[in-house]
Amino acid sequence: MTKMGVTPPFKGVIASRHRRRGDPVFEENHPTMKRPAVYILANRRNGTLYTGVTSDLPGRVYRHRHGLTPGFANRYGCRLLVYYEAHDDVAGAIAREKQIKAGSRGKKLALIEQMNPGWKDLYETLF
DSSP: OOTTSOOOOOTTOOOOTTOOTTOOOOOTTSTTTTOOEEEEEESSTTSOEEEEEESOHHHHHHHHHTTOSOSHHHHTTOOEEEEEEEOSSHHHHHHHHHHHHHSOHHHHHHHHHHHOTTOOOOGGGGO
């Protein structure tokens, strides 16, 4: 128990207010766990793109994939993780997200093509 009366989570369990029953449990020591990241989702190759930022990439993408997050990505079926980059701090990740969003579609496609030329879903690589 902490001073506020909240029991810390067990090792290997994500402490997230957005975690729901049935969500996968991710390893805490994985390089993408609880690390700020910028990501791009797509609905298909060269299709609709969604750029976002999070401190829980596997959990956030899981929620997008299963339609648990309302908004643009859900409305347009953006469920494929086609690009991501981890950052050391939240401020850096937010600044990079703004930079990517301000760029042209062509620049976003170039980023994806450079990291993931086959447009494979990178979700499974997070584990």
